[in-house]
Amino acid sequence: MADRESGIGARVLRKEDKRFLVGRGRYMDDINRPRQVYAVFVRSQVAHGTLKGLDSGAALETDGVIAVLTGEDVAADGLGSLPCGWTIHSKDGAEMKTPAHPALAIGKVRYVGEPVAVVIGETLEAARDGAELVELDIDELPPVTDVVAALEQGAPGIHDDVPGNECYHWGLGDEEAVDKAIDAAHHVTRLELRNNRLAPNAMETRAAIGEYDPVDGMYTLHVNSQNPHLHRLVLAAFVELAPEHKLRVISPDVGGGFGSKIFIYSEETVCAWAARRVGRPVKWTATRSEAFLADAHGRDHASTAELALDKEGNFLALRVRTKANMGAYLSTFAAAVPTWLYGTLLAGQYKTPAVHVEVRAVFTNTSPVDAYRGAGRPEAAFLLERIVEKAAREIGMDPAELRRRNLIPKDAFPYQTPVALVYDTGDYEASLDKALDMADYAGFAARRAESEARGMKRGIGLSCYIEACGLAPSQLAGELGAGIGLFESAEIRVNATGGVKVFTGTQSTGQGHETTFAQLVADRLGLDMDEVEIVHGDTDRVQYGLGTYGSRSLSVGGSAIHMATEKIVEKARKIAAHMMETTADDVDFTQGLFTAKGTNKSMHFKEVAFSAYVPHNYPLDELEPGLHESAYYDPENFTYPAGTHICEVEVDPETGVVDILAFTAVDDFGRIINPTIVEGQVHGGVAQGIGQAMLEHCIYDDESGQLVTGSYMDYAMPRADDLPDFTLAFTETPCTHNPLGAKGCGEAGAIGSTPALINAITSAIGHENIAMPATPLAVWRAMRGAE
Amino acid sequence: MAINVSLSVNGQAVSRDVQPNRLLVDFLREELGLTGTHVGCDTSQCGACTIHLDGLPVKSCTMLVVQADGARITTIEGLAPDGDGGDLHPMQEAFRQNHGLQCGFCTPGMVMAGIGIAQRHGLPSNDVIRAELDGNFCRCTGYHNIVKSIAAGAKAMAMTGAKTVAETGGE
Numbered sequence: 039m040a041d042r043e044s045g046i047g048a049r050v051l052r053k054e055d056k057r058f059l060v061g062r063g064r065y066m067d068d069i070n071r072p073r074q075v076y077a078v079f080v081r082s083q084v085a086h087g088t089l090k091g092l093d094s095g096a097a098l099e100t101d102g103v104i105a106v107l108t109g110e111d112v113a114a115d116g117l118g119s120l121p122c123g124w125t126i127h128s129k130d131g132a133e134m135k136t137p138a139h140p141a142l143a144i145g146k147v148r149y150v151g152e153p154v155a156v157v158i159g160e161t162l163e164a165a166r167d168g169a170e171l172v173e174l175d176i177d178e179l180p181p182v183t184d185v186v187a188a189l190e191q192g193a194p195g196i197h198d199d200v201p202g203n204e205c206y207h208w209g210l211g212d213e214e215a216v217d218k219a220i221d222a223a224h225h226v227t228r229l230e231l232r233n234n235r236l237a238p239n240a241m242e243t244r245a246a247i248g249e250y251d252p253v254d255g256m257y258t259l260h261v262n263s264q265n266p267h268l269h270r271l272v273l274a275a276f277v278e279l280a281p282e283h284k285l286r287v288i289s290p291d292v293g294g295g296f297g298s299k300i301f302i303y304s305e306e307t308v309c310a311w312a313a314r315r316v317g318r319p320v321k322w323t324a325t326r327s328e329a330f331l332a333d334a335h336g337r338d339h340a341s342t343a344e345l346a347l348d349k350e351g352n353f354l355a356l357r358v359r360t361k362a363n364m365g366a367y368l369s370t371f372a373a374a375v376p377t378w379l380y381g382t383l384l385a386g387q388y389k390t391p392a393v394h395v396e397v398r399a400v401f402t403n404t405s406p407v408d409a410y411r412g413a414g415r416p417e418a419a420f421l422l423e424r425i426v427e428k429a430a431r432e433i434g435m436d437p438a439e440l441r442r443r444n445l446i447p448k449d450a451f452p453y454q455t456p457v458a459l460v461y462d463t464g465d466y467e468a469s470l471d472k473a474l475d476m477a478d479y480a481g482f483a484a485r486r487a488e489s490e491a492r493g494m495k496r497g498i499g500l501s502c503y504i505e506a507c508g509l510a511p512s513q514l515a516g517e518l519g520a521g522i523g524l525f526e527s528a529e530i531r532v533n534a535t536g537g538v539k540v541f542t543g544t545q546s547t548g549q550g551h552e553t554t555f556a557q558l559v560a561d562r563l564g565l566d567m568d569e570v571e572i573v574h575g576d577t578d579r580v581q582y583g584l585g586t587y588g589s590r591s592l593s594v595g596g597s598a599i600h601m602a603t604e605k606i607v608e609k610a611r612k613i614a615a616h617m618m619e620t621t622a623d624d625v626d627f628t629q630g631l632f633t634a635k636g637t638n639k640s641m642h643f644k645e646v647a648f649s650a651y652v653p654h655n656y657p658l659d660e661l662e663p664g665l666h667e668s669a670y671y672d673p674e675n676f677t678y679p680a681g682t683h684i685c686e687v688e689v690d691p692e693t694g695v696v697d698i699l700a701f702t703a704v705d706d707f708g709r710i711i712n713p714t715i716v717e718g719q720v721h722g723g724v725a726q727g728i729g730q731a732m733l734e735h736c737i738y739d740d741e742s743g744q745l746v747t748g749s750y751m752d753y754a755m756p757r758a759d760d761l762p763d764f765t766l767a768f769t770e771t772p773c774t775h776n777p778l779g780a781k782g783c784g785e786a787g788a789i790g791s792t793p794a795l796i797n798a799i800t801s802a803i804g805h806e807n808i809a810m811p812a813t814p815l816a817v818w819r820a821m822r823g824a825e
Numbered sequence: 826m827a828i829n830v831s832l833s834v835n836g837q838a839v840s841r842d843v844q845p846n847r848l849l850v851d852f853l854r855e856e857l858g859l860t861g862t863h864v865g866c867d868t869s870q871c872g873a874c875t876i877h878l879d880g881l882p883v884k885s886c887t888m889l890v891v892q893a894d895g896a897r898i899t900t901i902e903g904l905a906p907d908g909d910g911g912d913l914h915p916m917q918e919a920f921r922q923n924h925g926l927q928c929g930f931c932t933p934g935m936v937m938a939g940i941g942i943a944q945r946h947g948l949p950s951n952d953v954i955r956a957e958l959d960g961n962f963c964r965c966t967g968y969h970n971i972v973k974s975i976a977a978g979a980k981a982m983a984m985t986g987a988k989t990v991a992e993t994g995g996e
């Protein structure tokens with residue numbers, strides 16, 4: 039991958055940066071509509087209770103308050119429940135329990151922050167003042183927020199139609215084979231762990247502006263969404279707000295997502311609906327405090343695991359039992375996260391012959407939990423890489439060597455795992471070796487001795503993660519319970535003068551699509567980067583799309599763009615053949631030039647484009663005028679990025695403070711279009727993974743069900759001085775089943791880094807049981823326990 | 826009761842009647858339409874709202890407009906002499922060259938903070954930059970390239986002797 043100036047593999051500067059750098063980004067709160075009014079949500083301040091009544095009298099008398107609307111009003115207009123787009127079946131074949139999820143609470147409140155009513159005001163201040171005066175009459179019930187406690191006998195019941203709070207009890211793998219192998223094994227390593235709950239914290243909070251035009255019955259919803267077409271589909275087909283052709287969803291510049299802007303939430307639903315009720319555009323922007331309560335959280339698992347090994351250290355079987363917190367309601371993709379995005383990843387990079395996993399999904403009185411950067415895969419990698427590390431220490435083998443012994447060898451692909459997936463390609467040992475070399479693993483003992491001489495404890499930790507990106511194919515996803523397709527679409531319009539607009543159904547929330555996709559198209563058509571514009575984020579402009587999540591944009595969306603570009607080239611080739619008086623088979627196309635083989639005739643792509651729109655000399659009997667193609671790409675399989683992360687830390691035994699001395703990540707993302715952008719994705723992912731390991735935690739008070747960490751005063755966000763400089767490198771085994779060979783890079787950092795850091799800390803302190811986040815206090819306590 | 830304030834914003838004189846409880850950030854965004862200054866939190870921690878007030882970086886969500894009476898303010902829009910497409914301020918250009926931004930939401934605050942760091946420290950080390958950024962959150966970049974950008978921007982500023990509009994009073 040040479041450093042070229044443009045095209046595939048080049049470190050092209052981002053096209054979108056200039057507008058962001060001069061303050062001309064256009065984010066949700068920068069948008070205002072004529073005659074707009076403001077929505078403020080009245081949220082439950084209790085975690086669990088019967089909603090007996092609501093008094094809006096004083097609010098309605100407040101100056102500037104236009105309306106106070108409730109769940110009953112929503113129901114009266116016939117709006118449906120917010121759906122979960124994935125249905126899981128339990129081991130016994132029963133369908134998961136899907137309790138109703140009204141946009142505004144009806145009858146009961148089930149978590150602190152649940153929206154109960156909305157106050158619409160002429161100004162934000164008026165709406166806020168009104169919201170303060172809405173009185174909720176709630177009979178409090180005891181809450182349960184902990185995932186283990188919610189399954190215990192006698193735990194408060196959250197939904198009448200969900201006995202025992204269990205949403206489903208799912209299983210995957212060969213239970214009998216695993217039981218046998220564990221019973222007979224030479225050694226069994228056991229681990230119990232929690233995967234801490236996180237708040238996604240995109241720096242731009244969620245926001246929405248609903249509008250309704252009564253003349254043509256058309257709704258327009260501005261919302262910072264990772265998938266505007268999905269918003270349209272769900273609001274049309276499930277919530278029944280309006281038919282799809284009467285609903286336009288616009289997602290402008292989006293200030294980060296990390297999963298949290300995938301979902302179809304109460305607030306945007308209510309803004310769109312209320313716009314019709316009050317006859318004016320309705321705007322809502324979340325405060326950060328609201329974001330903590332009302333954005334879907336991530337992770338929150340309690341697990342036990344057993345890994346069986348033979349005398350030589352070969353893995354024989356893995357058994358995993360997980361309880362996954364769903365929160366009070368099922369968010370849009372919640373059910374899929376701890377199942378098909380988690381259980382299927384538990385083979386990791388290893389040839390473990392038998393794996394069995396059971397997951398119980400549990401309702402609690404907490405904010406809904408759904409996909410957050412990595413979604414299921416970080417939880418799988420954390421569990422697996424922790425138990426592998428622990429096993430190595432127990433049997434006295436070097437952790438790198440234990441991993442190497444068990445890696446799926448590079449000549450074993452395609453590889454069928456015991457948990458449903460078929461990995462298409464990989465070279466795990468190459469990443470491991472490169473990372474060990476870059477991190478100077480061999481020199482660690484000397485560095486540790488040096489630290490010890492200073493009274494400090496030093497540790498090194500590895501993680502060999504795998505992830506599955508670009509969820510697909512649609513047919514399989516459907517069999518596994520998905521309610522949507524998982525293809526992506528692209529449309530390319532070439533102008534008469536040769537410039538190009540590319541319409542993609544993916545949505546950038548910071549990933550630089552305007553650059554990477556332009557690189558793809560400019561490279562193929564022989565155009566300058568400036569001649570290619572990428573359009574996304576508007577259901578009335580873009581034909582269709584499923585959006586951006588699961589690191590799918592390049593591997594799925596980019597592949598659709600590639601296919602549409604090839605169609606453009608093929609049509610242009612025919613036009614060029616006609617004009618150069620030869621056949622299409624005899625026309626070559628490279629670097630923007632069509633040449634007739636064996637002649638000195640050639641035509642630039644732009645000349646051909648011009649004749650497509652000015653078809654004076656044109657094969658009109660064979661071809662339609664115009665140069666405009668679209669493509670839909672439905673992948674054959676997931677892609678499987680993988681790599682090795684190594685973290686080295688020093689721990690102060692007096693204070694428990696952990697200093698990250700070095701962080702090395704070697705990742706195989708297949709073919710890379712723009713290495714600078716990919717490195718940025720890894721940096722950000724690693725920072726979030728380190729945040730999970732050391733700093734971040736959504737804590738609920740057991741008794742009251744209050745979110746204790748509901749602001750930046752209490753929730754520790756990673757800051758610049760919590761993090762080291764990162765050392766990155768890539769290995770490359772191109773994906774075998776998409777035309778770009780790309781695998782996806784958005785989540786890997788958040789998947790590989792967390793276990794590497796915790797393994798480093800446990801290596802330093804010589805104690806395995808450390809809960810995340812590994813704050814100085816937690817580390818200090820663990821060290822005292824270890825002594 | 827409205828109070829009259831007069832201040833200079835990006836070199837332009839501005840005089841308005843404002844409510845005494847009006848936050849500076851809301852005034853800039855809503856009354857002056859300078860939406861490049863962002864709001865990322867409600868507890869004064871994220872730094873997305875950082876601007877320059879009399880040449881020093883401050884969080885505009887933490888100040889009332891009336892407190893800025895008579896002050897010289899520079900926002901992200903006022904940094905580049907010709908922000909709409911001409912040359913960028915060396916710190917902006919450094920962010921562009923070093924992929925110091927992803928979603929761009931924290932970016933205006935980071936650039937404004939970065940200029941302040943450069944002005945205080947000349948050629949700051951990475952450790953100094955990291956420590957000085959404790960009032961600015963970024964969720965996208967892991968800070969790696971922001972630190973790199975600020976180091977490069979500081980160097981470029983030292984070489985060009987760049988000044989902000991606020992420092993020059995808009996001349």
Ligand code: FES
Nearest residue numbers: 865870871872886
């Ligand atoms: S908005 Fe000012 S510090 Fe967050």
Ligand code: FES
Nearest residue numbers: 927928931963965
């Ligand atoms: S670039 Fe997105 S928050 Fe910093």
